[in-house]
């Protein structure tokens with residue numbers, strides 16, 4: 001049985017994702033995204049489950065930073081969960097003056113709070129479940145939580161199915177130390193973080209390296225390097241698997257254009273969307289062309 005550290009405490013959406021991604025494994029709640037990844041780096045866990053992006057609020061910065069710092073980790077699987085919240089409060093009729101949650105969660109229920117709890121002050125907590133713990137401890141009056149939180153914390157449900165955007169979803173990753181990669185499926189995602197050289201056109205060069213090989217991007221984010229003001233790392237997700245010739249060709253091109261390139265994994269997409277392959281950009285096309293060039297090089301073809 002593997003040990004999976006997840007962004008907790010118990011009852012977070014991330015725990016739900018870990019149950020999908022690591023069914024039957026031992027799940028270990030930790031306080032922060034960073035400590036989940038640190039547990040893997042220190043060998044205290046075999047993998048970590050962390051949120052990466054939400055369809056309403058965008059990326060989870062702590063996850064991007066955690067993936068680019070310290071020793072490398074690679075994503076081996078992903079899950080996408082629909083996100084709608086329950087609002088929990090302490091039992092009794094005390095007025096609700098503060099409502100706490102993870103900033104991503106608060107951003108997804110802003111309109112609901114304005115209409116339903118207009119006098120409550122929103123307070124950021126480290127996770128949705130940490131907010132529930134804070135309500136139990138008397139720190140906050142209400143918490144915006146994952147629906148399962150009520151099974152873990154003795155609180156009263158004020159509202160369920162709360163979401164400003166009804167079809168909101170969050171994508172979660174299972175990350176581990178580099179090792180054997182998941183097999184390609186035809187519906188895969190590859191991720192890298194690139195520190196481009198600081199000169200005109202370098203981001204365009206990175207994107208062109210992908211576009212020239214017919215590779216469709218699924219996400220592009222920038223995070224500051226923290227060292228020099230104005231210097232950024234680019235997180236690029238794209239369709240395909242490093243086992244495919246066209247993806248390998250693109251990665252080697254990216255490597256040439258970067259000061260530093262970190263491979264963050266190739267794994268099956270949770271939504272099963274197959275890679276878009278334009279004519280002339282298939283793996284067979286790349287393999288044929290490479291074979292032809294090798295034969296020309298040996299003087300066997302012209």
Ligand SMILES: O=C(O)C(=O)C[C@]1(C(=O)O)C=C[C@@H](O)C=C1
Pocket residue numbers: 007011012013014015051054060083102104105126127128129146170
């Ligand atoms: O706090 C949680 O329950 C989490 O799993 C984190 C998180 C996030 O980081 O976006 C996950 C899903 C929801 O979008 C809100 C919060």
